[in-house]
Amino acid sequence: MSFECVECGYESTNWMGRCPRCSSWDSIVETSKYETKDSTPSRATVATTELKKLSEIKSNKKERIKSNIDGFDRITDGLVKDEILLLAGPPGVGKSTLFLQLAQNYSQGGRKVIFVSGEESPSQIKVHASRLGIKGESIRVIGSGDLGEIKKIIEKEKPEILFVDSIQAVAAPGVNSAPGTIKQVKESGRQLTSVAKNSGIRVMISGQITKQGTIAGPKVLEHMVDAVIYIDSVEHDTRMITAEKNRFGACGDFALFNLTSKGLKEAGELTGLKADGSITGQTACSVSVGPRLVGVQLQVLVSENYFEYPLRRTSGYSRNRLLMLTAIAQKYLGIKSGKFDIYLNITGHNTVKERISDLGVITALYSGFKDMPIKGTDMFLGEVGLNGKVLPLKDIQNRIKFAVRNNFKRVILSSPRINIKDPGVELKIIDSVREIKGIIK
Numbered sequence: 470m471s472f473e474c475v476e477c478g479y480e481s482t483n484w485m486g487r488c489p490r491c492s493s494w495d496s497i498v499e500t501s502k503y504e505t506k507d508s509t510p511s512r513a514t515v516a517t518t519e520l521k522k523l524s525e526i527k528s529n530k531k532e533r534i535k536s537n538i539d540g541f542d543r544i545t546d547g548l549v550k551d552e553i554l555l556l557a558g559p560p561g562v563g564k565s566t567l568f569l570q571l572a573q574n575y576s577q578g579g580r581k582v583i584f585v586s587g588e589e590s591p592s593q594i595k596v597h598a599s600r601l602g603i604k605g606e607s608i609r610v611i612g613s614g615d616l617g618e619i620k621k622i623i624e625k626e627k628p629e630i631l632f633v634d635s636i637q638a639v640a641a642p643g644v645n646s647a648p649g650t651i652k653q654v655k656e657s658g659r660q661l662t663s664v665a666k667n668s669g670i671r672v673m674i675s676g677q678i679t680k681q682g683t684i685a686g687p688k689v690l691e692h693m694v695d696a697v698i699y700i701d702s703v704e705h706d707t708r709m710i711t712a713e714k715n716r717f718g719a720c721g722d723f724a725l726f727n728l729t730s731k732g733l734k735e736a737g738e739l740t741g742l743k744a745d746g747s748i749t750g751q752t753a754c755s756v757s758v759g760p761r762l763v764g765v766q767l768q769v770l771v772s773e774n775y776f777e778y779p780l781r782r783t784s785g786y787s788r789n790r791l792l793m794l795t796a797i798a799q800k801y802l803g804i805k806s807g808k809f810d811i812y813l814n815i816t817g818h819n820t821v822k823e824r825i826s827d828l829g830v831i832t833a834l835y836s837g838f839k840d841m842p843i844k845g846t847d848m849f850l851g852e853v854g855l856n857g858k859v860l861p862l863k864d865i866q867n868r869i870k871f872a873v874r875n876n877f878k879r880v881i882l883s884s885p886r887i888n889i890k891d892p893g894v895e896l897k898i899i900d901s902v903r904e905i906k907g908i909i910k
């Protein structure tokens with residue numbers, strides 16, 4: 470009997486509840502029942518060994534096809550011939566939904582599209598598609614994960630685009646391992662890459678990542694595929710799509726969608742940032758994600774501590790940075806945090822690493838300790854040094870435009886000189902965090 474961890478590929482001769490290598494619970498599966506005689510995995514993905522002049526090779530540049538889902542097209546820059554793309558995301562985030570919508574749009578104009586669904590049965594796919602208003606006259610569905618069979622159908626039908634939902638449900642012939650294991654995902658990925666490269670089909674595969682973000686299976690595919698697109702949930706119904714890797718387009722941009730009962734609908738730039746009301750312990754800030762800005766709210770909760778040590782808990786923010794900012798607030802704003810627990814939460818985006826959020830965190834701390842509400846129409850921008858000085862902002866124009874677009878009335882920041890005619894918001898220039906006292910009085 471042989472067993473393998475689906476998270477890290479650890480092999481063992483006996484079953485265990487917890488993987489000794491990656492410490493994942495319940496991740497060891499039996500692989501011996503998948504053993505076959507033929508165990509030689511294919512190696513090469515691109516079969517052309519002919520020597521050609523680079524100048525004479527035909528370029529696929531003009532053959533980019535677009536899905537007419539603007540955000541997705543902007544992120545991928547269209548699909549080129551032979552391209553293989555991986556869409557990775559946590560369970561239930563909307564991967565199959567996006568794939569069905571893409572399949573529908575790509576199939577317009579008579580393009581042959583095959584949709585391999587190893588996870589949902591064809592009748593479930595039908596229910597899912599009907600909910601999205603997709604008739605799918607030009608989409609053909611395969612409800613199997615057997616890659617050998619799938620390849621035979623592809624050879625016969627020669628589709629232009631192949632969707633594989635998902636890689637974890639596919640089993641490549643000749644691999645002695647269960648679907649979803651590292652071995653299987655790797656070999657299925659390699660075989661699908663070779664399908665894309667050698668038969669000119671654009672292949673899109675989905676892969677599930679865990680809620681903790683450990684992309685066990687799909688991670689091993691990242692170097693193999695041409696593009697890796699992540700879909701993640703940034704708020705209850707908001708989904709963010711980003712390109713982590715793109716051989717034929719730029720990386721760093723993102724697109725926002727709302728997941729509705731009718732599928733993914735493109736959303737504006739705002740993610741839960743509302744410039745209204747006054748709340749204690751909450752400030753607004755903008756952080757950059759690739760070339761664009763996202764609005765975030767920094768929430769601080771201060772509560773009396775009943776234990777020996779006060780707690781410092783953060784969600785989506787560095788705990789060490791919070792400790793440092795608390796010390797700065799203590800020294801320059803006179804708050805006494807020793808007998809209080811502090812919780813810091815980020816809304817509107819998963820994580821904030823930019824130091825431009827320092828001023829907002831310190832202000833939220835001060836507001837929380839003094840129980841003084843902060844106007845929701847104020848935005849706080851600036852890194853803070855250990856001497857309490859607020860550092861001048863670099864991309865000031867962009868940040869101010871973002872604040873204006875999102876209905877903020879005042880931006881609190883530091884700048885040696887500001888030369889913006891009619892910025893559209895009040896600019897409150899400060900030099901030190903000490904001045905916060907006068908701002909939120």
Ligand SMILES: Nc1ncnc2c1ncn2[C@@H]1O[C@H](COP(=O)(O)OP(=O)(O)OP(=O)(O)O)[C@@H](O)[C@H]1O
Pocket residue numbers: 558559560561562563564565566567588600677728729730731
């Ligand atoms: N009737 C409905 N109305 C609104 N939203 C729905 C409805 N049915 C499903 N959803 C949403 O769609 C999501 C499922 O989307 P989808 O199946 O595309 O996700 P997935 O990423 O493919 O999931 P999995 O990892 O399980 O394959 C659900 O989590 C749910 O939020």
Ligand SMILES: [Mg+2]
Pocket residue numbers: 564565566588634
């Ligand atoms: Mg799915």
